[in-house]
Amino acid sequence: MRQARKPVLLLLAALLVAATAACGKNDNNADKTTKVRFSEVIRSIFYAPHYVAMSQGFFKDQGLDVDMNTAQGSDKGAAALIAGTADISLIGPETTIYIFNQKGEKTLKAFHQLTIKDGSFLLSREKLDGFKWSDLQGKTVIGWRPGSSPQMVLNSTLLKEGVKDVNVVTNIAAPAMAGAFASGQGDFIQLFEPVASTLIKEGKAYYVASLGEAFGSYPETSYVATSDFMKKNPEVVRKFSKAVTEGARWLQTASSDDVLKALKPFFDATPDDIILQSVERYKKQMTWSTTPALSQDQFDILQNVLVENGVLKAADKVGKLDDVVDNSFAAAAGKD
Template structure:
């Protein structure tokens, strides 16, 4: 049956009213539902980190901090520098959540109390210390260290273990054919060298580049290059913290890995600009030189994984140095699952600088 014009208009009007009522009902339900169940808000987690030294050796950590990668992971991270002895004690009694320092102090400290910490990420493939000579070091050879002396760190310091391993690899016998001064406090070591003590001094960056800038000495050799890949520092936390805060450890590792990716795609000058606020007492050119030296030597890791071979190599060196009596199995202390997850999920794409607009573009675009 055909409908007349008036009836057709009435029918269409009724349909429109029904559609309008249905639309209002749907919108109202959505509003009520959103009011009853607000979107979940990720909780910001506070993370306390203690580091053993403020050095470009730990550069990825500072990049993650100043580039906002920790904040991206909903972490409020505080970084404090203190002695390695204090770090191990702070881990034991809960005054820090995460520690970044030498493996010797974290794992093989016989005076430490409480459960043994676990390692979950690393920043560097090898030791970051250098030997500085008093004069031009262009013709340096390790064999010429015979009957010479070196101002080093404490005997149980991880970099000191790396130095002794380098000496042994080059045919020297630490503390026999070469004398190493272990008893000079860190704050007095460079002053003692300037005053005439020792033929060489062992320094990290930026102290090495700073000493060169002041003509106190010249870098003669890299300890890490001589020993090869050997993890000497790592991030550690107590087993209880890792178990209860696994998501925090994962987010922390994600931020570190993103910083490592960033570092692989940016220059030393760009990196220095980012981290300069954390090195207020270091001249910008000295900071750039420090970063470039580490970059050229390939000191930093491209990811947070702790390789078994690298870990075992450090243990063997520590045992040879007389600092440990029995090894700690890799499987019992290293937890690479957080680093593996970060590698699988975290990406970084470098943003290309946008071209500057000319006057016409600024006005009409």
């Protein structure tokens, strides 16, 4: 009997070893998935490549589990990085300059340029035929907080067009802007998609102009992390940049049905036609780059705008791009 039981015991032992090895293999795979705490500046179709990277599994393919929250402002997104409550933030690259000039313990670096034009649109309360920027003279515009990219782009556009005496309201929180306009405040409003098209569809505003087309090239939003995080986690940053680049490329050729399916989970309260219209508006003005390095030319434009708007002294311009930008990850993603 003892001899008969021995093969059975050996078989059970072999099965136990196999099961243990299988569990160990699953655990190793789980360990390869890295959680990334991510903060977006606002929720907007302006950032469609990021949502595509999430819904199409491009982050997952890179072994990244992206935990996303909405900061409601570049200042808050930068603060989350400094406080250590976010690993990567999608914010205006000007924040890297502000933090660098503070000479604090932590510095920020932009590593991937997502948008290369401003993404806001100017809407009017009354229908206008043949809009001219001078139509804003003596009027009130509901705009963005002081020092934010859309606020500075609007101001620089007004300076370029020689328009004076425009009352730009900058103290209304981003989520409340459309509601304030709908309730009767302001003659014009500056909004991102899909909120702009939603207000138009509801008959509460009329399309006037694209700030992105009016101003031209401008590095509005970048993925940013602390220098320490990038040094400790270069593979995470590289994979993150690659996934977003895949998202931008996917948008170039995807069908309307596929685009809608990819973005709907992030804009479930937005009508399908507005989602698609918003994407087309941003594609038309060539908002997203598939070669996402922040060039020296764009960095110079950014710093000139900061000086022009009085938030940066000319003497405090950052002399070396590398002090606040690391293009190595975007360059690699662009080549892949």
